[in-house]
Amino acid sequence: MVPPDTPSAARSPRPSSVPSPPTTAAFPPRPSRGGPRVAADDLVSFTAQVFTAHGMPPERARPAAEALCYGDLTGHPSHGLANLTRIYLPALADGRIDPLAQPRTLADRGAAALVDARRAPGLWQAGAAVDSAVERARTHGVGLVSVRGATHFGCAGHHAARAAEHRMIGIVAANCGRQRIAPPPGGREPLLGTNPLSVAAPALPEHPFVLDMSTTAVPTGRVREAARAGRSVPAGWLADSAGAPVTDPAAFDRGQARLLWLGAGEAAGRGGAYKGFGLALAVEVLAALLPGAGTGPASGCADDPGARDDDIGFIAAAVAPDALREGFGADARALFSAVLSCPPTDAEAPVRYPGWHEAESARARRRDGVGVPLPAALHRELAAVADTAGIAAPPVLGDR
Structure with a gap:
């Protein structure tokens, strides 16, 4: 995936044999239907303010925000701001994450x-x-x-x-x-x-x-992303307790399906699962x-x-x-x-x-006027977080 926003080391000049980067990603990010776009810097700044409002020092809040928004920036929303209210704010609220821990x-x-x-x-x-x-x-x-x-x-x-x-x-x-x-x-x-x-x-x-990979067929975030969107998942992601394929992603959080291992294919018992x-x-x-x-x-x-x-x-x-x-x-x-x-x-x-797709996605979404696409439901969720924290929601560039 694309490097974070840290000072770059000196780079060697591009050799003449290196193909010029295309203007679009070879494999476009998974689409997120409906909803607005937010400038990448505004999204990171907003997230840092949320973390600061929940007790995180600014010198930690900014890199934490960059890490979380990275998923949305690089076309992997299952690992981005969708987890703000699902993982991070609840863990901060109940003390499982200590914002001041040394x-x-x-x-x-x-x-x-x-x-x-x-x-x-x-x-x-x-x-x-x-x-x-x-x-x-x-x-x-x-x-x-x-x-x-x-x-x-x-x-x-x-x-x-x-x-x-x-x-x-x-x-x-x-x-x-x-x-x-x-x-x-x-x-x-x-x-x-x-x-x-x-x-x-x-x-x-x-x-x-x-x-950047999970050792299961997919990470849990991809399953939950499909469940939120009302999509089925391919056979080979989930199986029931008997090893039969499951394509309903909501079955995972109901406890009726388990993730399969990378290499298992569509059957949980195949030898490839040992990889x-x-x-x-x-x-x-x-x-x-x-x-x-x-x-x-x-x-x-x-x-x-x-x-x-x-x-x-x-x-x-x-x-x-x-x-x-x-x-x-x-x-x-x-x-x-x-x-x-x-x-x-x-x-x-x-x-x-691996990494090319994410670099292209991040470069495109950092461009002025392009921004990071957010599902409408997630944008509403962030607006509610902003209201609770007493800060401004990230400004919208425009609906897609």
Whole structure:
């Protein structure tokens, strides 16, 4: 996904062999029918004001707002402001997120550190952890910050891309704390969360490589987005307790369907499910066992009221290729140029790599007069939040 709004490192000139970026995304963002558009900066400023009104210091509120709005900016609204009233404001209200918490460093070995986030806002804390990993990598070639006691941090790709801005490779992965969402292949009870994983790296100018994925077939946000829109979901996203496909997304929150693992296809019991499940366990090891965070498997039965996404663990790592050898940047440009040059099966859909789509979407939506599209229901929801907080709602550019 596209890099966050942080100061950019110096960029190498575009080689003549690199294709010029198209004026539109190769794969347009999922449409959001009806509703207004809001300027990207206005949306971030509004969200920062909301967080400040709920006790978050301004120096945390702004990066937290950028992290949350990133989903809407890059065409992934399931991970954007739709979660403001569903996840973040309730967690701030009931103390599950402490806006003033001071993370504590429990161990510091130079290249690596262990941090207890102490329920600090994850939208801010994850970026701070990546920045710390980047600084460590400047000295040691690699930097790793292992975090426990964390809270929701939005799109992992937003945070991993911070390292790419410094010509480094960024790795961010998180478990879901004690929350259990998907059962293991052949199992009847949920065991692990969606356990997202992101890897970001410099690629082509203003178009970093950013892989950002859940280890389940889709994240829960995509399911809930479909439910809100009244759409069915494809077979292969959800299954019932017997493993039969479910296409009604509302069945998930009714407890009548579980997410399938990446690679499962349409049947929960297929061997391909072990790919996603294995990746989820790998994330659990790196993101939760390493720092000593909460884990789903160790939390009892699925009906345990304590089985929430508390005590999330995550890993933030940065690798500085230039500390190891010369030429990484040129080789990266050559690699990703070759990807773009691959002959497509459909001339109307050229080949792109992960992160290209998001960079194009963000660039288009930052353009004057274009703005970020918001579903009408979400805009009404934000207006109500603004009224409660005593601040102005984000101004509308115009209906689509």
